[in-house]
Amino acid sequence: xxxxxxxxxxxxxxxxxxxxxxxxxxxxxxxxxxxxxxxxxxxxxxxxxxxxxxxxxxxxxxxxxxxxxxxxxxxxxxxxxxxxxxxxxxxxxxxxxxxxxxxxxxxxxxxxx
Amino acid sequence: xxxxxxxxxxxxxxxxxxxxxxxxxxxxxxxxxxxxxxxxxxxxxxxxxxxxxxxxxxxxxxxxxxxxxxxxxxxxxxxxxxxxxxxxxxxxxxxxxxxxxxxxxxxxxxxxxxxx
Numbered sequence: 001x002x003x004x005x006x007x008x009x010x011x012x013x014x015x016x017x018x019x020x021x022x023x024x025x026x027x028x029x030x031x032x033x034x035x036x037x038x039x040x041x042x043x044x045x046x047x048x049x050x051x052x053x054x055x056x057x058x059x060x061x062x063x064x065x066x067x068x069x070x071x072x073x074x075x076x077x078x079x080x081x082x083x084x085x086x087x088x089x090x091x092x093x094x095x096x097x098x099x100x101x102x103x104x105x106x107x108x109x110x111x112x113x
Numbered sequence: 114x115x116x117x118x119x120x121x122x123x124x125x126x127x128x129x130x131x132x133x134x135x136x137x138x139x140x141x142x143x144x145x146x147x148x149x150x151x152x153x154x155x156x157x158x159x160x161x162x163x164x165x166x167x168x169x170x171x172x173x174x175x176x177x178x179x180x181x182x183x184x185x186x187x188x189x190x191x192x193x194x195x196x197x198x199x200x201x202x203x204x205x206x207x208x209x210x211x212x213x214x215x216x217x218x219x220x221x222x223x224x225x226x227x228x229x
Contacts, residue, residue: 030215031215033215033217040225041222042222043203044220045217045218045219045220048217090156100146100158100171100215101146101158101218102158103155103156103157106155106156
């Protein structure tokens, strides 16, 4: 079963707009990661944020983590058509073992030109 | 540096058959994980290998098995295929692996398995 739930399930925006997606999880974690998947292909790692961090930036991406609320958000600024993909959060729950990522349900992002 | 490669990319099998999928991690990566992705269940962890040892296993029946070779290449096997095994099987490798911290994983393109 999936630990993470993502919201919204789908998001449609215009190029240049910002996209925000949220992830909630159930158990304590070591870190949380965000991945992107283009239609039916492998996942691409975007960013990793550790449980003792609250915010992290990478290019146009901004990730926040609130461990008290067991939630994270991914913000993509100035979106482009090439950002169209599904986005997943993944957590490694404490005491669940090595490299065992538990993925959320994903948010499908559509960026229209 | 070459990425994670998976072979074959597409596979069609019949119920009851068995299948072996292969994964070559990024050079230098010693941890290899496998995931199953279906529309209904999403992405689910199958197992993880490090230095030829299975260190973690997801909640899948014993029909699903895997192994890792000394060069870190990994294979997974599914025996007695069922229709519900139709999925995208993804392999991921990572450089480091420790008990209490996970690291970013690099995914291959996946193997699309269709069971008829």
